[in-house]
Amino acid sequence: MKSLKILSLKVKAENPYSIYIGEDVSLYLDEFLNTLNLGNYGVILTNKTIFSLYQNYAQKIFKNSKRRTFTFKILPDTEKTKSLFYLTKILNELGKLTYKERVFFVCWGGGVIGDLGGFIASIYKRGSPYIQIPTTLLSQIDSSIGGKTAIDLKTGKNLVGSFWQPALVLTDISFLKTLPSSQIKEGLSEAVKYGLIKDKKLFEFIEKNHQRILEKKPLLKLIYSCVKIKKQIVEKDEREEKGIRTILNFGHTIAHGIESASNYRISHGKAVSLGIISALYISLKEGILKDKEIILRTEKVFKKIGFLLKIKIRTDKIWEAVKKDKKFIKGKTRLILLENIGKPRIKEDIKASTILEGIRKITYLPYT
Incomplete structure (x- = not known):
């Protein structure tokens, strides 16, 4: 081999x-x-x-x-x-x-x-x-x-x-x-997530090499880097009982809400890219993320990959789907936010108004 x-x-x-x-x-x-x-x-x-x-x-x-x-x-x-x-x-x-x-x-x-x-x-x-x-x-x-x-x-x-x-x-x-280029894009959204939560060098690698990845060139390096990160996290917290594996859900709570609200017309990768952007804005609003440049860099890389930064789904429709997410425990809102590249944080009891504001950042139809 x-x-x-x-x-x-x-x-x-x-x-x-x-x-x-x-x-x-x-x-x-x-x-x-x-x-x-x-x-x-x-x-x-x-x-x-x-x-x-x-x-x-x-x-x-x-x-x-x-x-x-x-x-x-x-x-x-x-x-x-x-x-x-x-x-x-x-x-x-x-x-x-x-x-x-x-x-x-x-x-x-x-x-x-x-x-x-x-x-x-x-x-x-x-x-x-x-x-x-x-x-x-x-x-x-x-x-x-x-x-x-x-x-x-x-x-x-x-x-x-x-x-x-x-x-x-x-x-x-x-x-x-x-695999069509659209499917390579789908995977890249998850790769960006890995870079943001765990590996600054991986994030920078995607920033510099996104076009080559879309042309299916340095795929072995990209796949190995992402799998290695996930393996290390799963080994520490297989069943998501310690809060370690939970960081892999960065961007996914809102992403799953987007998928459900769109009746799955919006693909998982596209939804994850939007969920990540929304989570970054919520991180900024909560005072956890101090450097807005990280949001701008993330938006820029997603735009270069070919993702839209806004969608035409009502904010309240996404919010209703988000509230059913299994990561909301004991009636509390719970999201994975970001302090800095490589430093995620689990945050509970976030105000609904803050989450809604984060969702509005990615929708053309913010109000009911």
């Missing part, structure tokens, strides 16, 4: 697992399965886009043999796939299997497939093993690592879920070759 990076994520609840990052690492799945011995019946969850692009490649990755067979569950390529409908549909299909099939799951796709597949694995027979093979930049640097799994409800995003760590993550950057 050329230009291979390997990280081991060690958590208390399950065995440590490896994250392999490089070109064509998914082609070695069979060797990994021989070592891991996860089962004899692999259920591959993927979407129609990935399957149509890589149908021939899939035959090289998922090899039927005397040891194991594979079956595909090909799902729509949309956020709405993370739903009770597809959850129960797949579980009912699995219920027809016999005791001879020792099931393991493979999530071959972006964040939606990883979230849904991981959640199914966590509840099928009270927990089954699964492997992540993320195919988007967003899922490679973020959602495939750390064991957060979930589905959406009509009332909000990721409201039903669990912590369930994968047995293996194969981050094959060759899948990014067919």
Whole structure:
């Protein structure tokens, strides 16, 4: 394997697992399965886009043999796939299997497939093993690592879920070759988040190299840097019980509100960019962030990446969705704010008027 990076994520609840990052690492799945011995019946969850692009490649990755067979569950390529409908549909299909099939799951796709597949694995027979093979930049640097799994409800995003760590993550950057530039942008919004909360050098790297990243050039360095940050945070606070892992939600509380308020017409990456800007303005209003230049730099990098800095959704509609967020605990408002690059802070009991003011910074329709 050329230009291979390997990280081991060690958590208390399950065995440590490896994250392999490089070109064509998914082609070695069979060797990994021989070592891991996860089962004899692999259920591959993927979407129609990935399957149509890589149908021939899939035959090289998922090899039927005397040891194991594979079956595909090909799902729509949309956020709405993370739903009770597809959850129960797949579980009912699995219920027809016999005791001879020792099931393991493979999530071959972006964040939606990883979230849904991981959640199914966590509840099928009270927990089954699964492997992540993320195919988007967003899922490679973020959602495939750390064991957060979930589905959406009509009332909000990721409201039903669990912590369930994968047995293996194969981050094959060759899948990014067919990824449209819009999807590279999606991942870059999460990368900016990592830079702001943990790594000044990473933030500066994105500022200087955003155009090259959009052209898919220094991707290995970018992915490895982000995954390393997330690995270190998850190892310290796997289940978000100590407030350490919570910082990964920087910008996400308002982002999830935007996604929900738009009925998921606004993508996750775009929503995260707006959520980050809003959180920075709230940080400034709260007196936590002293340097307004950080906001201007962040807005500038998002604009250069190609994101809009304002959207046409009513402030109150976003606020109503934000109030349902699972990160608001015991009736208290709770956001991750920023003191400086690399210094996030969890803040509770923020006035609703302050949050609304932060949301108004990113909307063209600020009032009801």
